[in-house]
Amino acid sequence: MEPSRLRRAVEAGRATATELGLQVDDVTVVHDSDRVALRLVPCDVLVRVAPSGDLAGSAFEVEVAHRLTGVGAPVAGLEPRGGGRVHVRDGFAVSLWTYYEPVGTEVAPPAYADALRRHHAALRRIDLDAPRFTDRIAAALAEVTDRERSPELPDRDRELLSGTLTGLSTPISAERAGDQLLHGEPHPGNLLNTSRGPLFVDLATCCRGPVEFDLAHAPEEVERHYPGADHGLALRCRALNWAMFSSWRWRRDDRMPERDRWRAEGLDRVRAALDRLGPGRPPAGT
Structure with missing residues (x-):
């Protein structure tokens, strides 16, 4: 602020x-x-x-x-x-x-995966009217397609982000069988290491979608410890999440600290994730 x-x-x-x-x-x-x-x-x-x-x-x-x-x-x-x-x-x-006094600095990948698994299990036990993850993708897409909202975004990168958001979200959103309530953004900054064990915070991002959408926010090593994860889907979601992250950073009114650094790094992460997808990746700027 x-x-x-x-x-x-x-x-x-x-x-x-x-x-x-x-x-x-x-x-x-x-x-x-x-x-x-x-x-x-x-x-x-x-x-x-x-x-x-x-x-x-x-x-x-x-x-x-x-x-x-x-x-x-x-x-x-x-x-x-x-x-x-x-x-x-x-x-x-x-x-x-x-308030929970932090213990140590990082949650080890096996404990991280176990906390996320238990969190997902608890989310399946509650009934809640929550948006689908595609609503957040649509909001990010609105930022990059409106030049007044993102006036500093270069055309080449605007094409990259809009192509990634559209090209990846369409096939993922078409499959609803695996949808459930999710945290929405369970990245390391939203997981506290406490004396009570790992605890998730920032619950306002709760949405519906595949568990791989959540896994894509966590370090990749966490995904390897999560039972039943679809690693191909998680990789696609990781590219999608970096595209959303980058879209927020290019908003005219974004106030994230070190925004310029994250603008550049976010775009680099999108390109790296798309390169890992190889043939069949969504059409986007190069």
Whole structure:
């Protein structure tokens, strides 16, 4: 967020927690993008603050958390003192979550795969109205096909991204037999290594699709430990996911740190993934 908006978001998180009776002497920004995550002490609570325009997304995330914790999924839970709901304050949607002290730095691939397998099993036990993964692809495609939304994207790379998004999503989306609820973005940044074991966070990306769509967000070594994975489908999903990631980075209003570096690296990752697909890859720019 822009500095002035970030200050307002921090104050909205602090004021919401204080109003709920929590003691807040200090606030640390844990993550800052379109939404921010704050650690409050000494109450030791994690607060997620999003623009109020994303109220529906925040409410959806809270609902997903409620349902998944009810079936024992390996996910971060809501803070009981937060009322289990989204609070609206000063133009922001504020939700309170349990803070988990991190243990180590990375989750080993076998443990990562096991956590994702258990997460998928829990997702099959809940009933939730969630979008299909193709909705997110369509949103990414809208960014790269509209020059006003992505004015700095070179034509050659615009063709690469639009061709990849269209060419790969069409055959994958045609097969629905293996669809189930997914995390949506279970990349390493959304998996905490805690004393309770690995826990997934950022549940607002929950969608429907093949489990390989989730696996494609994890390191490739994780896929090798996931039972029954279709490795060819996971490879196609990996190229698709990098194309979506790159599309977001070329948005005019994207605020990701080191955006220019990720713009270049994202496109390189798309090309590398397409090269691995070999003959039969989708038509795209070269």
